[in-house]
Amino acid sequence: MKILILGGGFGGIYTLKYLGKFLNKNEVILVNDNEYFLFTPLLIDFVCGFVSEEAVRVYFKEISKSLRFKFISGKVNKIDLNKKLVYVNQEEINYEILVICLGAEVNYYNIIGKENCWSLKRLDSALKLKNHIFEIFEKEKYKENFDEFLTFVIVGGGATGVELVGNLSDLFFRIMKNKISKKVLERIRIILVEGKNEILTQFSEKMRKAALLKLKEKGIKLILGKIVTEVGENFVKLGDEIIYTRTTIWTAGIKANLPEIIGDFLKDNSGRLLVNENLQLLKSNSEAYNDVFCLGDIACFLENQRQLSQSAQVATKQAKVLAFNIKNLNNKKTFKYKHSGDIISLGFYYAVAQIFNIFISGFFVSLLKRFIYLVKMISFPHKIKILENLISFLFFKRVL
Numbered sequence: 001m002k003i004l005i006l007g008g009g010f011g012g013i014y015t016l017k018y019l020g021k022f023l024n025k026n027e028v029i030l031v032n033d034n035e036y037f038l039f040t041p042l043l044i045d046f047v048c049g050f051v052s053e054e055a056v057r058v059y060f061k062e063i064s065k066s067l068r069f070k071f072i073s074g075k076v077n078k079i080d081l082n083k084k085l086v087y088v089n090q091e092e093i094n095y096e097i098l099v100i101c102l103g104a105e106v107n108y109y110n111i112i113g114k115e116n117c118w119s120l121k122r123l124d125s126a127l128k129l130k131n132h133i134f135e136i137f138e139k140e141k142y143k144e145n146f147d148e149f150l151t152f153v154i155v156g157g158g159a160t161g162v163e164l165v166g167n168l169s170d171l172f173f174r175i176m177k178n179k180i181s182k183k184v185l186e187r188i189r190i191i192l193v194e195g196k197n198e199i200l201t202q203f204s205e206k207m208r209k210a211a212l213l214k215l216k217e218k219g220i221k222l223i224l225g226k227i228v229t230e231v232g233e234n235f236v237k238l239g240d241e242i243i244y245t246r247t248t249i250w251t252a253g254i255k256a257n258l259p260e261i262i263g264d265f266l267k268d269n270s271g272r273l274l275v276n277e278n279l280q281l282l283k284s285n286s287e288a289y290n291d292v293f294c295l296g297d298i299a300c301f302l303e304n305q306r307q308l309s310q311s312a313q314v315a316t317k318q319a320k321v322l323a324f325n326i327k328n329l330n331n332k333k334t335f336k337y338k339h340s341g342d343i344i345s346l347g348f349y350y351a352v353a354q355i356f357n358i359f360i361s362g363f364f365v366s367l368l369k370r371f372i373y374l375v376k377m378i379s380f381p382h383k384i385k386i387l388e389n390l391i392s393f394l395f396f397k398r399v400l
């Protein structure tokens with residue numbers, strides 16, 4: 001059987017992992033537009049210099065032998081469901097089983113000046129952001145204009161935005177505080193903008209309250225219930241209000257990474273591909289393709305009429321059932337999502353969590369979160385790298 005997997009993120013790599021020995025007897029091809037798997041949950045730690053680029057990026061060539069797949073580097077431009085062909089660069093690839101897990105990209109909702117935003121969905125954008133932040137201090141760029149260079153505006157009060165402001169605060173006020181003059185430190189402002197009246201709306205009330213308290217304690221300015229209307233090179237506008245900044249970081253939304261698709265299929269309002277209970281792509285007559293599966297951020301799986309969150313937790317759990325279903329095409333399992341819990345880190349030294357309905361918080365929760373990353377990282381040498389980085393940061397405050 002020829003299995004073609006589009007996208008080597010959490011959905012794709014975990015599908016390969018769970019296919020296991022089945023891969024020995026079948027041909028498996030993975031297509032991805034860059035050459036590595038990116039461990040996104042550690043991207044904020046990467047931007048803040050707590051872990052290195054090598055720790056968060058796993059080249060496919062390093063794991064293709066152990067996970068038994070052939071890797072093709074290229075962009076998926078088109079999928080023809082009728083002809084069972086996928087177009088990658090200028091080439092056609094046929095399949096017997098297709099797995100679509102191309103993830104999502106940043107959604108700027110047509111905001112004016114989106115090109116002036118920084119983002120951290122991909123490694124290249126996260127790297128640019130990291131260099132930008134560190135250069136402000138290393139090259140003393142703030143001397144050009146204190147307010148613009150020392151004001152950091154993060155748009156989006158979801159998990160990524162909240163974790164980012166918390167970690168940036170630790171970077172500036174705990175890690176870099178001996179290297180930056182008091183005068184400069186006093187002028188740093190971190191602002192979190194959220195269109196709704198609350199942050200972390202997807203999380204439990206206890207988590208929301210504890211996070212809010214911690215952010216206030218850290219001196220982070222919260223602007224709630226206001227929408228960003230324009231972003232310029234040195235400003236961000238919230239209606240009539242204008243904030244001068246060289247760093248507007250957009251974490252306010254994502255949209256499915258859909259290539260052109262020929263054939264009959266269903267998608268939801270936000271462009272996510274609708275799947276049935278076995279994670280197979282649905283047609284407009286509500287029947288499903290027997291040979292096309294979707295998972296992760298690009299898939300819309302409805303549970304009790306509600307969409308699941310777009311998270312690595314969901315993608316990896318779907319991968320387990322999806323791999324089983326590929327191995328047992330005539331005896332498929334229904335996907336039932338069991339949430340393991342949530343952890344939000346509000347810096348390197350504090351996190352809040354709701355695990356099996358129990359609320360916990362503190363430094364050890366932050367360590368627990370990083371320990372879970374170690375367990376979830378797909379390659380053993382990378383687990384070691386992450387561990388080394390975190391230990392050297394924790395004990396020697398080594399910023400990478």
Ligand SMILES: Cc1cc2nc3c(=O)[nH]c(=O)nc-3n(C[C@H](O)[C@H](O)[C@H](O)COP(=O)(O)OP(=O)(O)OC[C@H]3O[C@@H](n4cnc5c(N)ncnc54)[C@H](O)[C@@H]3O)c2cc1C
Pocket residue numbers: 006007008009010011012031032033034036037038040041042043044074075076077101102103104120121122160257259295296297298310311312313314315
């Ligand atoms: C900063 C950050 C922190 C996060 N933290 C957490 C967390 O702590 N916990 C959690 O559960 N989730 C977290 N997430 C969400 C998580 O990363 C995603 O939900 C998860 O990666 C989804 O898996 P996926 O396989 O659907 O997509 P992805 O992992 O994004 O993989 C998609 C892959 O497809 C490739 N691709 C895209 N388009 C094309 C194309 N046209 N052709 C070829 N290849 C293509 C991409 O390069 C990528 O490798 C975080 C996300 C970010 C950005």
